[in-house]
Amino acid sequence: MAIRILSGIIVCGPPVSFVRIGFNPHQLIESDDSDNKLAQKKAIGPNRDFTKVPAKHVALRQLLFQRRHGALNFGEDISQKLIVIDTISASELRVTWDASVDLSSDFSRIIPIEISYMVIGEVADK
Numbered sequence: 001m002a003i004r005i006l007s008g009i010i011v012c013g014p015p016v017s018f019v020r021i022g023f024n025p026h027q028l029i030e031s032d033d034s035d036n037k038l039a040q041k042k043a044i045g046p047n048r049d050f051t052k053v054p055a056k057h058v059a060l061r062q063l064l065f066q067r068r069h070g071a072l073n074f075g076e077d078i079s080q081k082l083i084v085i086d087t088i089s090a091s092e093l094r095v096t097w098d099a100s101v102d103l104s105s106d107f108s109r110i111i112p113i114e115i116s117y118m119v120i121g122e123v124a125d126k
Helices: none
Strands: 002-011 016-023 026-031 037-044 055-067 083-088 092-098 107-123
Touching: 002 016, 026 037, 055 083, 055 092, 083 107, 092 107
Parallel strands: none
Antiparallel strands: 002 037, 002 107, 016 026, 016 092, 055 107, 083 092
């Protein structure tokens, strides 16, 4: 069996969104917002389908912390979370992020700017 490695960066649009990344070809196949893009896509190995569900790694790469105008007290509790969820099959990777905002806090939001991914798996020799 040959090995195929795919990697890239998801450039995030809105604070709550998703993308689906196809493996063969290695491309963005669906997104709920046109501002979501793939950058620095790389593929190593034969351009074939994975024989089974590959290994994957998804990680936050860059975040933006936005503060409401005039909010200076950082000692208060901030109810803020950023959730990144990924699911993988033999043919695609889906990445969802949710930077929901608690409007009662002084901190307005944490926005994901970039999420990196790497997929490694076996493909048939021919």
